[in-house]
Amino acid sequence: MSAALDRAVRQVVADGLCSGCGACTLLDAGLTMQPSTAGFLRPVRTGPATSGPADVRTFDRTCPGRTVRAQRTTGSRRHDVLGPVAGCWEAWATDPELRRQGSSGGVLSALQAWLVETGQVVASTAAAAAREPRTTVAVTITTRQEALAAAGSRYAPVAVCAQASALEPGTSTVGKPCEVAALRALVGHGEQSPLLLSFFCAGTPSAHATGQVLAQLGVDADEPLTELWYRGRGWPGRFTARTRSGREVSTSYEESWGSTLGRAVQWRCKICPDGIGESADITAGDLWHADEHGYPVFTESDGVSALVARTPRGLDVVRRAIEAGVIGARPVDPDTVAGVQPLQRARRQTLAGRLAGARLAGARVPRFRGFGLLRLALADLRASVRTARGTFRRVRRGAAREA
Known part of the structure; x- marks a missing residue:
C-alpha cells in the first residue's frame, strides 16, 4: 500500500x-x-x-x-485573527539570560526550561542550529542549558514533526503552526498527548536565502562558521554570523528578513490560514511597539512576547508559570495583539481572495475548514479582489511550482 x-x-x-x-x-x-x-x-x-x-x-x-x-476548544473564545483565546498576556522570561537570547522575551524558552527541569515533561522537541550553523535541525531539550542554546528564531527549513519523540506522551513540542496543526490532527486533545507550543510565523524561507544574506555580508559559501543566529540576543536582535577565523558580521532584522529571507518564503506559506499557531496549547509572538499607522517599530529594547493560551491545559501551564515566577506577565486585550501583527491580519483577511486566484489559475489548494475566510474577505471585498488578481498572475508565472 x-x-x-x-x-x-x-x-x-x-x-x-x-x-x-x-x-x-x-x-x-x-x-x-x-x-x-x-x-x-x-x-x-x-x-x-x-x-x-x-x-x-x-x-x-x-x-x-x-x-x-480551525480549532474549537472548550474554555476559549474565537478571535477572527488570533483564533482560540483562553487567556492573553504581555509576557517575558524573568531569567535575564533566557529573555535576551529569545526572539521576543524568551517566553517559550523559559517555559521549556521550567517544564523539563521540574519534571512536568520528560523532554521538549524544538528547532536549533546544527553543528554547521547554516543548517537548522530538530533537537531534544532536557535541561535549561539546552533550552538556552536553542533560544531564538531559525528562519530556515526544519522538520520538527519528523522526530518520533514529538508524539510521545509526557513530552512537549515547540513547532511552526503547520507542524503543530499536523501533530494536533494526529494526537488530538488530552492530558496524555504532548503539550504543543507554537509561535507567530511569517513562513519558511529557502535555505538558499541564508546563504544570500551571508554573501551580502561578505561571507563565502565555503567559509566555516561557529555561530549563526537570525534574531534574539536583543529584541528584535540582528542577523549575525561568526566565522571560525573570529570575524563577526551582522545586519538588522528588518534588513535580513525584509530584503532577503521574507522574499524567499515557500508557496505553501503564502496561502497559510494559520500563521498564529492556533492548534497549539500555548502560542507566543512579538508584541511589537507600533507607529501611528499600526506598523511594527524595530527599535532595540527588552523583549516582550504576546502570550496566548488556547486550551484549558495551556491556560493552566501559563498561570502556574506566572505563579512560579518563571515568566512575568500582564493581561492584554487580543485586539491589541492583532493590531501590531499587520501581516497576520492582512493574510487572513485576504486569504479567500488568494485561494480563489490560485484556483482560477489552475493551482490546487488545501482544504481550510472553519476559519471564516469568506466572511473576512467580504469585510474588505476590494482588497480581496485585488489579492485574487495578483495571485492569479503570480501562479500563471509559476509561483506555485517550487519544490
Whole structure:
C-alpha cells in the first residue's frame, strides 16, 4: 500500500503545497525529509515502506498540504485573527539570560526550561542550529542549558514533526503552526498527548536565502562558521554570523528578513490560514511597539512576547508559570495583539481572495475548514479582489511550482 501513500505525498509536493513539516515521515519509516533543489525540506522515499491503508487516510486528514481545520476548544473564545483565546498576556522570561537570547522575551524558552527541569515533561522537541550553523535541525531539550542554546528564531527549513519523540506522551513540542496543526490532527486533545507550543510565523524561507544574506555580508559559501543566529540576543536582535577565523558580521532584522529571507518564503506559506499557531496549547509572538499607522517599530529594547493560551491545559501551564515566577506577565486585550501583527491580519483577511486566484489559475489548494475566510474577505471585498488578481498572475508565472 506504500504506492498509494507515495502518490499522495508526491502530489502534495508537485502542487507546491508541502510545508516541509515532516509529519508524513511518522506514517512511514521509509520516508525521510531531504533538501530539495529549491532549498526546502521535502519527503523522499529512502527505505522500505511501512505504511498501510489507514496511513493513507491519516495522511489525507493530517497533512497541512491537504487539510487544516480551525480549532474549537472548550474554555476559549474565537478571535477572527488570533483564533482560540483562553487567556492573553504581555509576557517575558524573568531569567535575564533566557529573555535576551529569545526572539521576543524568551517566553517559550523559559517555559521549556521550567517544564523539563521540574519534571512536568520528560523532554521538549524544538528547532536549533546544527553543528554547521547554516543548517537548522530538530533537537531534544532536557535541561535549561539546552533550552538556552536553542533560544531564538531559525528562519530556515526544519522538520520538527519528523522526530518520533514529538508524539510521545509526557513530552512537549515547540513547532511552526503547520507542524503543530499536523501533530494536533494526529494526537488530538488530552492530558496524555504532548503539550504543543507554537509561535507567530511569517513562513519558511529557502535555505538558499541564508546563504544570500551571508554573501551580502561578505561571507563565502565555503567559509566555516561557529555561530549563526537570525534574531534574539536583543529584541528584535540582528542577523549575525561568526566565522571560525573570529570575524563577526551582522545586519538588522528588518534588513535580513525584509530584503532577503521574507522574499524567499515557500508557496505553501503564502496561502497559510494559520500563521498564529492556533492548534497549539500555548502560542507566543512579538508584541511589537507600533507607529501611528499600526506598523511594527524595530527599535532595540527588552523583549516582550504576546502570550496566548488556547486550551484549558495551556491556560493552566501559563498561570502556574506566572505563579512560579518563571515568566512575568500582564493581561492584554487580543485586539491589541492583532493590531501590531499587520501581516497576520492582512493574510487572513485576504486569504479567500488568494485561494480563489490560485484556483482560477489552475493551482490546487488545501482544504481550510472553519476559519471564516469568506466572511473576512467580504469585510474588505476590494482588497480581496485585488489579492485574487495578483495571485492569479503570480501562479500563471509559476509561483506555485517550487519544490
